[in-house]
Amino acid sequence: MVWTRSLTFALVACGILGAAPAKMSVQVKQGQLRATPSFLGKVIQTAAYGVQVDVLQTQGDWMEVKAGAGQGWMHKSALTTKKLAMASGTGTAKAGVSSGELALAGKGFDAGVEAEYRKQNAKADFAAVDRLERREVAASERQAFARKGSLKTEGGAK
Numbered sequence: 001m002v003w004t005r006s007l008t009f010a011l012v013a014c015g016i017l018g019a020a021p022a023k024m025s026v027q028v029k030q031g032q033l034r035a036t037p038s039f040l041g042k043v044i045q046t047a048a049y050g051v052q053v054d055v056l057q058t059q060g061d062w063m064e065v066k067a068g069a070g071q072g073w074m075h076k077s078a079l080t081t082k083k084l085a086m087a088s089g090t091g092t093a094k095a096g097v098s099s100g101e102l103a104l105a106g107k108g109f110d111a112g113v114e115a116e117y118r119k120q121n122a123k124a125d126f127a128a129v130d131r132l133e134r135r136e137v138a139a140s141e142r143q144a145f146a147r148k149g150s151l152k153t154e155g156g157a158k
Contacts, residue, residue, distance in 0.1 A: 022054070023055075024055055024065070024079040025050055025051065025052050025080050025082060025084045026048065026049055026050060026051045026067075027082075028078045030047070030048060030049070032078070033045040033047065033067060033071070033072030034073045037062030038062075039075070040143060040146050040151070042143075047068075053079070054066040054067075055079075061077075062074070062075055063076055063079060
């Protein structure tokens with residue numbers, strides 16, 4: 001069985017056998033599909049937490065994905081191979097985690113890490129972080145910033 005899997009993987013990697021696109025799930029509150037494999041690339045579509053996408057190709061830390069009718073590049077940190085638990089109800093489908101847990105994950109915390117941090121830093125104030133997270137920067141502003149600073153984007157365009 002292991003030998004068969006290894007052989008199949010090797011044949012797919014060499015392009016001898018075709019492979020169905022890999023399925024992954026969006027593990028962030030709102031995954032951004034970009035026109036180019038770069039954080040400075042234009043956001044062309046978003047995909048909500050738990051949405052499954054087909055990975056078409058990879059380029060470094062970026063994956064070209066198909067999500068619904070759209071196609072674009074997502075950073076690998078926004079995706080997981082796990083099929084995220086979604087529960088159906090009488091209304092819309094709900095995530096298997098609370099909104100508070102989802103917000104903490106977006107900040108890089110889980111409930112246990114934040115509780116410990118709050119205990120050790122009783123005067124910590126997340127208000128500035130919350131304001132920063134709500135700030136949206138237009139693609140044109142990001143591109144102008146990159147040009148002004150002579151930054152080369154990961155996608156290769158300057």
